[in-house]
Amino acid sequence: MAEFIVLGSREYRRATLALFCGGFATFALLYCVQPLLPQLAEFFGVSSASSSLALSVTTFGLAGGLLLSGALSESWGRKPVMVTALLLACSLGLATALVRDWHLLLVLRTLLGLALSGLPALAMAYIGEEFDPASLPVAMGLYIGGTALGGLLGRLLTGVLSDLGGWTLALGGIAALGLLASVLFVWLLPPSRHFVAQPLSLRGLLGNFGRHLANADLRVLFFLSFLLMGSFVALFNYIGFYLSSEPFSLSGTLIGFLFLVYLLGIWSSNAAGKLVSARGARTVLLAALVMMLAGILLCLVPWLPLIVGGLALFTTGFFAAHAVASGLVGQRAGGARAQASALYLCAYYLGSSVLGYVMGWVWQHWGWVPLLGCLAAALLLAMVRAWRL
Template sequence: MIVSGSAAFWRATLALCLGSFMIFSNVYVTQPLLPMLAEAFQVSPLQAGWTFTVTTLTLGLSLLIWGPLSDALGRRWIMLLTMGGATLVTLLLSFIDSYTGMLVLRAVQGVLLAGLPAIAIAWMGDEFERPAVLLAVGLYIGGNSLGGISGRLIGGFVGDWLGWSEAFLVMTLISLLCLILFALLLPASRHFQPQPVKPRRMLADLRSHLGNPVLLLAYLIGGFNFFIFINQYSYITFVLADEPYSLPASLLGMLFLTYLAGTFGSAISGKVGQKLAQPLCMALGIMVLMAGSLLTLSSQLWLIVLGFLVNSFGFFFAHSSASSWVSQNATHARASASSLYLLFYYTGASTGGFYLHPFWEWQAWNGVVVGSLMVLAVTLSLSLCLYRLQQRQLNAALA
């Protein structure tokens, strides 16, 4: 098994972080372009958001395919194949000239982008010692946030400078470089134990994970947190593109530099999780996310930006804790367990915009914050329930 701090640990972790960076750059490249796409294709803000929503939706659903398949067929080659396919689709997006065509390709891209996130944490669970998993997951999710930042910066700056189609072309070149480095750095699996492809077994594993309250509560926490967090960014772009801010796409893209706080939150979550119960880490992250949401109610731009910095730290701190919790507490079929977590996670991303839209129509951004706090109060309660459940299990084990 790969131990924390070894050369093999850093090589494998770097490969997975680069893969994560590539995946999430592609997922989020359209988000700062939403006002531009709405104008180019003559669609509403909600419809423009579908260029992001359809990708996260198909990504989430496809996790149920790639995760169980990797339990049976292996992990490394599936990650390489799907990353290569996603890069090709990004290239095709740079030539698209219709809104419908963009939605179709973004849906296909979501299917392919699911390959790595469905498998990466399970790969760590197979190959790393338990203490190394906590650290590696935090760094890997930091790669998620860096990818999200970069994709939005590329979309914002290149879109503002050259146009939205050129943003996809630049993204293609970056994706190809990440793919090559990933293939060179990721070691071959040494501890993977394949299982035969048995659809009934796959369904039984999924039912088993969903029936395990230790996992189900973490799924709900991760899914509903992302349900709010990511869609706040979509709605704030329309606030800041309008009067009195009138920010161009390039500056809207820079808003996502606030994700750097999330990178830091993810990186330290593993160390904090070694001293504090992970459900309490989730609760702490959610409370920080609630505080950041309240800060964004200010009309001053610097306080809005500060609010999103706080949001990002809190969200990724909680997310990293929840995802590593799933990896550690799944007793079998780890890839399937991690895939279910990410299914809840990306289903949340895909549906949160629809939930927040009536609040937006009601009171614009103030309404979005009200709707956000209502859901976050629920996830905070769930994290405390998970902590009590953990304590009961520990007490039962000691009895």
Template sequence: MIQIGSKQYQNVTWGLALGSFLIFCNLYLFQPMLPYMAQHFVVTETQINWIFAASTLALSVFLVPWAVASESYGRRKVMLTGLLSLPFINLAMLMSDSLLSLILLRALLGVALAAFASVAVAYMVEELSEKAFSKAIGTYIAANSLGGIFGRIAGGTLTDALGWQYAVLVIAGLTFLGGLVVIRLLPIQKNFTPQRGMLRYHNKALIKHMRNKTLWLAMLVGGINFALFVNLYSVMGFRLVAPPLSLPVSLASLIFLCYLAGTISSKLTGRWCAHFSPIAGIVTGSAISFVGMMVAYFDSIASMVLGLMLISFGAFFTHTLAYSWVSRKATHAKATATALYLVHYYIGGSIGGFFLIYCWQHGGWLSVMQGGSVLYLALFSLCYLLSKQDAKPTDCEPLAENSAILGPNSNLEAK
């Protein structure tokens, strides 16, 4: 096993962190560009949302298949296949002459993104010592968040200055060069041997997890929470570029810096779990997020920024605890359980956008608040049902956003 301080440890840590950074740059590049793209293609906000939703939806669908494929062909091969295909898919977007072709290519991008996201943590678990993994995972998770923020801000600023094609071209070039660095840094696995015949194992595990009410409720919590979180930001992007504020896309994209409030809150879940139950934390996080949506009602930059910070703080808090719940409550095949959680998570983000953006189109932020309140009511109802499962504070262990899927051969899987 690779130990802290060794050259291989540095290579694995920074190689996977760089790969993660690039993955989330690509995933969220188009989110701040949606208002611009709606004008460019002369379509409604709901129609243009397919550019963003196609990637997240495809990502959610292919997480488990890629995880299974990595059992047969190896983690490193699967990760590099997905990562190195991204620049070519982005270049193909530059040649697309219709919204439909762009949406289809963004869906293909989501398939490629899932390859890296599904097995990166499994690679770390299998190659690093327990102490080395505990330290390396923090760098990997930080890269997740920073990649998402950088991708969004780069997308908004470059589009506003040069056009959406240049934003895609820059990210494609950055991904290609970064991918070459990842290839050089990431060593071939020594503690994992690919094996065939894992499909039946995963299918049985999926069925058992879906029949487990405790797990399924937490997965639904994660899906609804992300549906609200990521799409309230998308709607806010449309709101900021519309009258009376009429901000340029470059300035509107800076709202994604508010995500940093969520990075802080996800780290606080450990302290919460030491004194309170995870369900109470999920309720608290959802309540804070709900208050943020209400605060953002007022047409002032300060109010909107404060509202988004509260939304981020609460949503990350809820997500971390819900994800942890699934990991701790799964009695077997924990990797498959966390994969299913992420499937619900990204599907929720995909579908929720059409609902909240539809509300925005037909009634502004007030209508968004009304539609969002329905989703928050569903969240609180799910929390009540979860509380009937006799949750205990010791069942809680913090996990961070976008932690990838571990394979059934990983060390954590046996714990």
């Protein structure tokens, strides 16, 4: 039997760096529009809630595509699908920088989301199959750290580039950077050794989805992913609108720098993976949710230092919770891990699309405090569900 990738080996370093690059490219391309929402609203003449569709349609496309890509990878293999997805997504990212029609931008962003669906679930499945079980929590934490860095730089650089040359330079620059990361991914990632191809059968695929949905623990994890990601995206979608208005009046660059709190997410996703072995998954998950709720409460105070502190606490908790929940999916699924991961991430990105847009309506009609109240309620519900794991 082929050996697993073991912590400390040369293959471990290559594989974790490759997955880090893949996570970076995926989430830089996905979230680069978030700090640009006020500029997009002004340029295309749309409302704040409508501008959030530039992100919501992408995550919606990603959610739907995950079910297909996860199924195809059970027959075609992990690495070929991931490589194709990344290169196609980078090409679409470059195309978005050239459009001047709002509806065409939304179409391209939807297609970009579909293309990106070929990486997240498959990366999680690859880690579950190829890494030594003792090394898996740390490897998953490193991958989640790469997604955090991608989200950070995608938002940070777009803020800077948009002030230098507008939103078109920002989108084009991020796509070029994603292409470089994708090339490194192709070069570094070892081929699968433990993947066993399954015949592409609709009956088999539906049977796998049915078994996963019948698993009570997985249903809880899917629901948690919907609430966690929806809350996270909603907060960061509308913090830009809140802080660009009076009394803060922050520029695009300064709002972009707020996303430096993602560095804490890189640390917390790794730390959470290590703490699970010592404290247990449920304990670490509940502690992370408490941190997110505390961050929401700090954001209620209209004082910039406390708002930044609240974002930092919220982000730290989110990435810790996501890392723990992602690892639990692979452990509780048994077989057909790519499809289990696809269902988890489908719920994750549906949360981003649905709550990201609905909370825009709350922000537009009622304001900042009711928005935070809705997010706090979602997190309390998540705690109740996590307690049953």
